[in-house]
Amino acid sequence: MLCLVLSAAFSYAHGVARTEFEKGTPIIVIQKVAHEGPEKSGSILPTIDGHCLTVTFTENLGEVVIDITTATGLSVDFISTQTPNGVMFYIPNTGSYVVTFTLPNGDEYYGEFEVTD
Numbered sequence: 001m002l003c004l005v006l007s008a009a010f011s012y013a014h015g016v017a018r019t020e021f022e023k024g025t026p027i028i029v030i031q032k033v034a035h036e037g038p039e040k041s042g043s044i045l046p047t048i049d050g051h052c053l054t055v056t057f058t059e060n061l062g063e064v065v066i067d068i069t070t071a072t073g074l075s076v077d078f079i080s081t082q083t084p085n086g087v088m089f090y091i092p093n094t095g096s097y098v099v100t101f102t103l104p105n106g107d108e109y110y111g112e113f114e115v116t117d
Contacts, residue, residue, distance in 0.1 A: 027047060027048060032110050034107055036105055045057075051090055052088060060083050062103065063082055064104075068091070070098075099111050
């Protein structure tokens with residue numbers, strides 16, 4: 001039993017069992033407009049991995065509007081979602097993008113990211 005537990009532990013530690021969570025590149029979230037309440041950028045965790053944008057909310061922020069645009073302002077995707085949860089987006093083209101999060105109280109946060117192949 002001890003050998004089984006130790007081999008599983010070593011496999012997990014070295015990633016042999018492929019149980020580790022693959023993460024993309026984190027996107028820095030910056031507060032754009034503040035209306036009231038404490039700053040919530042730490043509760044919004046977007047990452048980009050190839051063409052896949054993943055957004056995770058670590059606390060209940062209410063209904064959050066997520067708007068993805070190109071750097072020139074063309075809309076790519078727009079969704080309203082309840083938190084806490086996660087949302088995934090597929091960004092079809094390479095280039096520079098901005099993701100904006102609007103909270104129910106009007107606070108806005110944004111992050112800039114690049115999609116490279």
